[in-house]
Amino acid sequence: MTMPKFSIAPLEQRLAAGQDSVLLRVTLALAYQQQGELATAVPHLVKATELDPHYSGAGGPSEFFMWNSAKTRRRVWHFRRESKQREVMATNKLKRK
Secondary structure: OOOOOOOHHHHHHHHHOOOOOHHHHHHHHHHHHHOOOHHHHHHHHHHHHHHOOOOOHHHHHHHHOOOOOHHHHHHHHHHHHHHHHHHHHHHHHHHHO
């Protein structure tokens, strides 16, 4: 089975218009992955799993995005760790004021 190619611009327009959803985020992640832009794809996948960790469409975001890729898992792990660190730093900065 051949995976369809997705056009990024219309998907990003939907997101900008406030039409955020798990399916939109997973599709955006796949579209960016297809273009070799994993650094841009990973935050969309992370957001999709935050919106609904039990999403079952297309086998779930993890299968849909080939989660078994070690490179993808590392990128997600680093993205989450850096996001948490930024959140802690911002909280600490607010506490000092």
